Amino acid sequence: MLVKTYGSAVYGVNAQIITVEVNIDNGVGYQLVGMPDMAIKESAHRISAALKNCGYKMPGKKITVNLAPADLRKEGSAYDLTIAMGILTASEQIKAKDIDKYLIMGELSLDGSLQPIKGVLPIAIKAREEGFKGFFLPKKNSKEAAIVNDLEVYGVDNIKEVIDFFDKEKKIMPTIVNTREEFFENIDKFPYDFAEVKGQENVKRALEVAAAGGHNVLLIGPPGSGKTMLAKRLPSILPPLTLSEALETTKIHSVAGKLESESSLLTVRPFRSPHHTISGVALVGGGSYPQPGEISLSHNGVLFLDELPEFNRQVLEVMRQPLEDRVVTISRAKFTITYPSSFMLVASMNPSPSGYFPDDPKNTSSLMEMQRYMNKISGPLLDRIDIHVEVSPVPFDDLSNKRKGESSLEIRKRVTKSRNIQSERYQNADGIHYNAQIGPKQLDKYCQLDENSKKLLKSAIEKLNLSARAYDRILRVGRTIADLENCENIQPHHIAEAIQYRSLDREGWGT
Template structure:
């Protein structure tokens, strides 16, 4: 007795079709699963056995062999429970259907036969469409996510019994699950926080606007309680709205990682990830025996916020350098290499010294110069090279804290950011991997960031008199280009350079870094 059921598994953020072949023959009872299954797949033997019996079907007391093809790719996850159960029931003629080769079937089985949600429904649905299949059968909690994909039929199920009934006859009368992708996109693309919630700190808000307009990485330095975290959380609200293509790519990553909430169709707001400073390097960039996306990939098209930056292990911070340049991360293992996208804005926050009160007019700093130097020295020069904007965040004044007036809303700031981004898209049209000012390399800086003699003199004085490092030169020009775009100016003017120079605090000698 032989049957074949189609299922699927993920590889990176993509999916591939898996053929679940079931062979049953007379002999002593044995239940073997082959085809490079991991432990979670092997454990499905017990779940499938109990689910079939508790659903009122007959489990064969014979020799059962299940093969997951292609057999040279590692399989993981509990989504193979349902196709294995369907394969066994089909091989024993308890399911008689001619559509098993037209549907991808997946789902985790509880011992009573009910279905539980799985990971990676969106990329699997895309794979079903790309392979010309009719549709997909999966747990109802994953239905919205899979139904985002057009041109395939999605049938949500709640139990093994329901799946068997559907395959035997009811597929002829049941209607596939549908969603309105535009309506979902509009509903999900709303933020619950706003920049108008922040009291004072107008200069920091301006720096965040510049960072958002040019896609620049940013670091905030200020005493505890000055609002650094509050400001960082609101940065995604002023970034340009996600396109549908960006939302689908981000949703695929979150789906594969298993962090997409049940009954959620789409990640339509820009992600904000804020890992704790005890995070490991593999958790940050991704890893595992079968590599999973890390925080930098979960922040794709959004913001990665590192609070208390000097508290992170140095080796953890150093692994950020290559993804910041390449906008992707490649994770290599003995038998596989997986690439995850990692195009994010890096936003960092830190205290100016160990006690946090350096420069605070309301509290006295108790740190020695050596302690401050050691504290600031935890951040390497190569990492700072990849941060364009440094901004000091002073303690909030009492009058600003209790004031009734609120600043601009996120929507007002976002309008200016969108206009600046549109200018950059036109400027870099036709250039590969170049979409915003932060992406510019030396050649583009020389071409698009030309300044007049007054600007040259201003920049020369800044570098010589303020003690700015040589690495600050290109950063200032890129940020000045963004400030000019926000002002709608074709040329970089001295006032744009002056503002950009103010955003290089960590390059000054007073911070102990040169």
């Protein structure tokens, strides 16, 4: 007897329906075909034990299981439940006349219980698109799938519950999640707040400007000055995620298996902080079976690289293309996968190998050592960082002051207002949503300077020995500062503030 059940495979951040064909005929043997990986090939042992422990058995006949389309490689243990239900139906141990109307996935334990799987959200979206009536999956994944509307999601703990649903028509209550209510309820909940930061008003202002314009930031300061503390609070002042952004971000984390158990929709922008020993594949994504890297996991959020010069230079160089294109493309012989990677890069570093600024008495690094240290970061990568800000140690008076600073919520209101101005300005420009993304054409149109601003910028470039690459960056940042003040034109004081955010372009930094 031939029976078809349905599962799904994830490629990139999208899913594809997999038809599991189970045929039972006279003879002996178990054949699994359709390019399965080792985890799927081992499923026969898990299925046999699980069925026996639930009062059923593997039929002593010739069993052929085909995973179609057969030319696509399948991986993981999520097909255990799909295959098991096909075997039970094909061997007529259960009656399941409507089994082809449901998507069924889950990893079986030997006692028949189900373990959580990866990529549930894109699979649920695909199931709805293909018109499936419902989706059976492990209970720990049910909330994640239930955010998809118009699809009955059944979270189960054991294969026996699925068998009873089809064979004995026992009802299972579908999991229901009010997506919008849950999303808007948690959209303003952050573990960190700028009100907790003592002093550092100039750095908080720089991060506000960066958040308003989507600019990449480099924080330069000695150990203990608060670089990491400030960076962790940046997501709390970024504009709230839209529902579509939240779904897109959740899909990536779902595919990578990074969602917490029994969680549903990500409601706050991600903050990723990989260690400096990370490999290029782990940062960008890839591998034998491609998975999203850290830059995709920080999509619509912040990627924080602490101690930037300690990262392998080749690893940093692979970020150059994603920073420009906002996507990562991973090519293999038989397929190409694209992951989104639109993120804000925030990096931190010490000003010298000894950890201190050149004029600090504690600095023991020679000029040559400092230059070698700075040269670990390439010019093309620095070109993609609009704001360089120096972070000085916090004075004792500020540390001991019990008065709280401005909250993240207040800063966020100004940032969101500025982003709305930019969205309206660039609504007819493809792929441009905020100031950090504008090119030469938009610079000429929207960043025109009056005579006083031109004189100030010219004087700064000549007297401070700013590099040529600083010119465009200053204009972009100046445009963002003007937007924060709701000014149509860039004023001299906007340019003056933007000039302060180009520390590494000044003479003496070894660049």
